[in-house]
Amino acid sequence: MEEFLQQLINGLSLGAIYALIALGYTMIYGVLRFINFAHGDVFMIGTYIGFFILTSSFGQALGPGFGTAVIVFLAAMLGCGLLGVTIEFLAYRPLRTRPKLTVLITAIGVSFFLEYTGQLSFVFGADPRTFPTVVEKTMVVQSGSLVIDSYQIIIFVVAIVLMLGLRMLIMKTRIGTALRASSMNLNAASLMGINTNAVISFTFFVGSALAGAGAILYAMSYPKINPLMGILPGLKAFIAAVLGGIGNISGAAVGGFIIGSAETMTAGYISPTLRDAIVFAILIFILIVKPSGLFGQGGTEKV
């Protein structure tokens, strides 16, 4: 029982990160009906933004602490948000009226561009770097074999707060309403007087900023960062979004938690070597049994 609880806690905290990344995939899909394959690499850039701040003389002077954490989070969110907006503007917007496949291939191109530019020695370099400590890790619960540390709590709380914030933004604000309308029908939205280009930029900003927050949370727990590190978490978060029903925001959050838990449970009970395989098994299973995902309406074309 303790073992199960431990794995569940580990899973929920990993899943919270997947959920944050998955939200970006699903929001962008919701509005533009395409998978932004560069999203995992935007996440990777987020970890480097944190890395460069923390290793700069400014970050060194600050040292680990709450204030440092806030600065690093905001910087990664802002940086990733702006990167997402820029990618959409330069790479996807000119292809808006082209077939979806063209945009999809472009997204894969952008992904390679970020990964391979990142590996250049004068950019990030191909060698892994160690992400410095943002805040000191402390033990919060330690009873028998059950261990909960402060990072797990931070990850969970930050993710939940961001998700609730996103929900408020989407349900209660004017731009949120515009976003919902745009993801139901982009042309109809523009006939209402909604500036759909602005809504699309906003979607990329918010989705990418959430990946930026996820990046810092991830790098705190797994401090070895490298330019290819976005691939696997990106793919898993994408699977989480598909599992929840791509285009469905609550679905992405739930999907993230399920994928994270499935991964740690498999690692704990079966074998750590199967932790990636189980996620892909879930993908195959969901594509066969319910391709529209847990909360998807189905019927629309999937990419």
Place this chain on the structure above:
Amino acid sequence: MLTVKNLKVNYGAIAALKGISFHVPKGSIVTLIGANGAGKTTTLQTISGLNKVVEGNIHFGEKDISNMSPHKIVALGISQSPEGRLIFPGLSVRENLMMGAYLRREKKEILEDLDYCFSIFPRLKERLKQAGGTLSGGEQQMLAISRALMARPHLLLLDEPSLGIAPLLLQLIFEKITEINRDIGVTMLLVEQNAHMALKVASYCYVLETGAITLEGPASELASNEDVQKAYLGM
């Protein structure tokens, strides 16, 4: 109010509009009739800024609105009830109506207009909390027209309000179109395959055939024109 001159629009290599010209005077209902694929929807979408103008121009009042962004065209006072209605399925009837007023800020006037829509289509008031996607075709059409009215437009574009409507409601919807025009004096450009209904409510009519205007005249004259009767009125 709206003047279209020598308008040409293409879809890739296909010429959908081959240089059409027409005029919609202030306060009137003008109709553009034509068979499926004639280019009616293309015309309205181009006025709304959703298609690119290749040649020619569209003047709204004194202003050339060709190739303006759709949201700026709405801001100038042109709204549309589009083909297929395009109701936001996941939003409630009320939210759908409020989307129509997206660019407006005056709370009180918005609520007045909401009441006006309910007076025209009481059915919408009964369905206020229901999701737009659960309405019948006829109710969705009422919603689409009302949603477009919520922009308080100077010019209302109506794309085939008869499409997929039960015959009983058809009569009602066209009566309401006349009523709205009379009540608030909004200018209307009505696009229809159902020439019978369109000629009843409009004062002037243009006939569109494969991207070109082949005939025009006062609605009453065209209704008694032999060619029109044969081709569009099934006589």
